[in-house]
Structures are given as C-alpha cells and as structure tokens.
Amino acid sequence: MPPRPTDTQRNPMQLPIDQVAAMARGVLATLGYDTDEVAAITEHLMDCEYRGVTYGGLARTLTLHERLARTGGRSSERPAVVHETVTAARIDGADEVGYLVALDATQIAIEKARSQGLSIVGAANTWCSGMSSFYLERVTAEGLIGITVSSVDAFVAPFGSSEAKLGTNPAAIGFPTTAEPVIWDIGTSAVMLAEATLAARTGQALKPGLAYAPDGTPTTDPTEALAGAFAVWGDHKGSGLSIMIQMLGFLAGSGVEPEYLTDHGFLMIVIDPAIFGDAATVLKNATTFANSIRSARPLDPSVPVKLPFDGSRERRQAALSRGWLEVDDVVVSRAQAIIAG
Incomplete structure (x- = not known):
C-alpha cells in the first residue's frame, strides 16, 4: 500500500x-x-x-x-496488440507501466484515425498512465480530436457512500484549433491518488471534505484517506461519470476489482474532423469559439477568462x-x- x-x-x-x-x-x-x-x-x-x-x-x-x-x-513479457480491426485495437499491457503503454496506444490510435477517419484503442493490464492531456497534445498536434478515459483501482467512494468502490477515473477531451488546442482533463475524484500519496510522504493534511477514514468518518489525514476512500468529484454528476468510465474500462479489458496499481484500463477514441468532409471549417469554428470564450466579460477585470489547458500552457512556459x-x-x-x- x-x-x-x-x-x-x-x-x-x-x-x-x-x-x-x-x-x-x-x-x-x-x-x-x-x-x-x-x-x-x-x-x-x-x-x-x-x-x-x-x-x-x-x-x-x-x-x-x-x-x-x-x-x-518488471514483467518479462512485453505489451502486445491482442485484437485488431482497421479502426480498433486492444492492447494487453503485460503489466507494463502506463506511461509506455498509453503512449503506444496513442500512436496506434492516431495512425488508424489518419487511415480510417476514426479509431478506438483500449489497453488493460497496465498501471500509472499519468496525465491524459499529455497524450491528447500529440493527438491534437495532428489536427485530430481525441477522447480518453482511464479506469483504475478503487480509491473513491460513490456519491452517498464512504466506501471505496471507484477509481479516480480521469476523463479528457482534446480539440484542435488553428492556434492552440483546447484540452480538458480531469479526475473524477476530489483528490487524486498521486496527490494524496505525496501529502502522506510530506506529512501534509488534505483539505476538509475530500476524504474518509476506513471507518467512514471524514478525515484530513492522507494516510487514513489512502486506507479509506476519497470523495467523488461533482457529487452525483461526477459519481455517474466515474461509474461509466469504470465500465468503459471493461471494454478496454480491465478487471472489475483490480488490486492496488494493477490492471488499469485506458481507452482512447480519435476522430479526424475530415470524416465529415470539411475539416478546415471545423477547425475554423473551433478557433472562433475558443476566442469568443476567452473574450467573455470576466467577473474580475484583472482575471481574464481561460479555456481548458490555457493555465497549464502558461505555467509550462x-x-x-x-x-x-x-x-x-x-x-x-x-x-x-x-x-x-
């Protein structure tokens, strides 16, 4: 643990x-x-x-x-595609770390979408795939639209419960424009596993309302939270989203109740906007819309409105x-x- x-x-x-x-x-x-x-x-x-x-x-x-x-x-076996069609592939991750398996899945998804206009690639028997937006930057750089979901081992209580039944289950969507891509990337838990783990290493308390101890009582102790459960993000809405992401993990081949840092599922859908015949207009409209959102009247004149990933891009720079x-x-x-x- x-x-x-x-x-x-x-x-x-x-x-x-x-x-x-x-x-x-x-x-x-x-x-x-x-x-x-x-x-x-x-x-x-x-x-x-x-x-x-x-x-x-x-x-x-x-x-x-x-x-x-x-x-x-590390396992002596290597990740491999175990099922494939012209538009789809399923990868057995061979218990390899997700940073590598998801990267391979991304490349396969891009190539198939380029060829067929649409692709879906799933990977299971993997763990720790990191930030979905890392992969979606590669997808959007190719002028493609990407959607990812990841199902992981249980650390999160569904809405109305204090018992861990769900993973932190990230979801992300990346959309290209003629300028910078718009990439939305969230976890469906109130606190992420890596975040709580780092808090435990450094002796820091979690904010109130984010987690439950093993007995179901609220806690700010990250060690108790790791042994108990994290709260779900977004109340019943986030709980519903997380449940469906966990089920999509079955499509990728992941297990129902994986053990700690094993058998995570990663699913990526990639769409070429040209599949509907006019990619240039799609990208132009996306750009116009993105600029419109950024120009929206802010509540605080000193804090302009941002789109998903604008903050990440600024912090990186x-x-x-x-x-x-x-x-x-x-x-x-x-x-x-x-x-x-």
Whole structure:
C-alpha cells in the first residue's frame, strides 16, 4: 500500500530543471527501463512538473520504485496488440507501466484515425498512465480530436457512500484549433491518488471534505484517506461519470476489482474532423469559439477568462523560462537514495 506520512514538514527546494530531470532518469534507470523508455517516461514526468502537477512529476518515480519492488520488478513479457480491426485495437499491457503503454496506444490510435477517419484503442493490464492531456497534445498536434478515459483501482467512494468502490477515473477531451488546442482533463475524484500519496510522504493534511477514514468518518489525514476512500468529484454528476468510465474500462479489458496499481484500463477514441468532409471549417469554428470564450466579460477585470489547458500552457512556459522547479526535499532525498542504491 502507499507510504505512511512522515513527521517531516513540507520543505520545497528550488532546483534547476536539468537536475530534476537527471534525478528522474536516474531512478528510472534503476528500475530496468532502457534508454528510450527512460526518455519517454521522463518527458511525461517533467511535463507534469512544468505544469505545476508536482505530485505527478519526480515524486511519481518513488511510486514506480515502490510498486516494482512490491511485485518483484518488471514483467518479462512485453505489451502486445491482442485484437485488431482497421479502426480498433486492444492492447494487453503485460503489466507494463502506463506511461509506455498509453503512449503506444496513442500512436496506434492516431495512425488508424489518419487511415480510417476514426479509431478506438483500449489497453488493460497496465498501471500509472499519468496525465491524459499529455497524450491528447500529440493527438491534437495532428489536427485530430481525441477522447480518453482511464479506469483504475478503487480509491473513491460513490456519491452517498464512504466506501471505496471507484477509481479516480480521469476523463479528457482534446480539440484542435488553428492556434492552440483546447484540452480538458480531469479526475473524477476530489483528490487524486498521486496527490494524496505525496501529502502522506510530506506529512501534509488534505483539505476538509475530500476524504474518509476506513471507518467512514471524514478525515484530513492522507494516510487514513489512502486506507479509506476519497470523495467523488461533482457529487452525483461526477459519481455517474466515474461509474461509466469504470465500465468503459471493461471494454478496454480491465478487471472489475483490480488490486492496488494493477490492471488499469485506458481507452482512447480519435476522430479526424475530415470524416465529415470539411475539416478546415471545423477547425475554423473551433478557433472562433475558443476566442469568443476567452473574450467573455470576466467577473474580475484583472482575471481574464481561460479555456481548458490555457493555465497549464502558461505555467509550462513560465517554468521553462525561469529554468528551475520547486520540488519537496523529501522527494529529492528519497530519489537520491534510490539512485545511490
């Protein structure tokens, strides 16, 4: 199970980007990933760091290390397509980390959509696929529309309950425009697993109303939450969305009650707007609409209205411009210890 909280208070360190990336590569190398795999996973983790999703960045390498130590290391089998048509494919992830499996699924989905106008690719027997928007940026860069859902092991209580029955179950949609894409990416839980895990590592409390202890009482202790349940996002609406995402995971081949960090499902649908004959007009209309939303009269004149992913894009650009990232010292020390052996 996830780590218990330490007595250490959060003490963020400002480190050069290259140093953070080097630590991520160092931890991943100890886990048996080859050079290309290390590069692919590190790119994803660093994008999380740039965008302010710190719990999905360098801290995530600690989870990968703990998970592989618990299961005896990487499987000797490799992910493979086990069912395929001209528009669809289903991948057996062979218990490989989702950062790699979902990347392969994305490439297959793009190629099939380019050829057929529409594709759907599912992957199961995988875990930790990270940010769906990372993959949708690749889809929208090709002028394609992407939709993803991910079903994971139970950490979330359905609306009206305090018992974990649902995964954090992210959903995302990416739409290209003639300028920047619009990418909406959410988890359907009030707090994400990686977020609670990092809070436990650094001894930080969760905000009230986000989680339940094992006995069903509300808690702000991340360790109790990890052993109990997270609240669902969006009350009954978010609960319904999460339930349907879990069921779509069955389409990808995932299990009904997967164990901790195993047998997650990843499903991607990709659409070429040219399938209806006029991609240029679709992209033009999307661009016009996006600009209209951004120009909406703000409630606070100093805070302009933003579209999904605008904030992520700005934070990434700011991080790359300043050249440093803020990383918790607990994460840094643990990563360094793993690298040192």
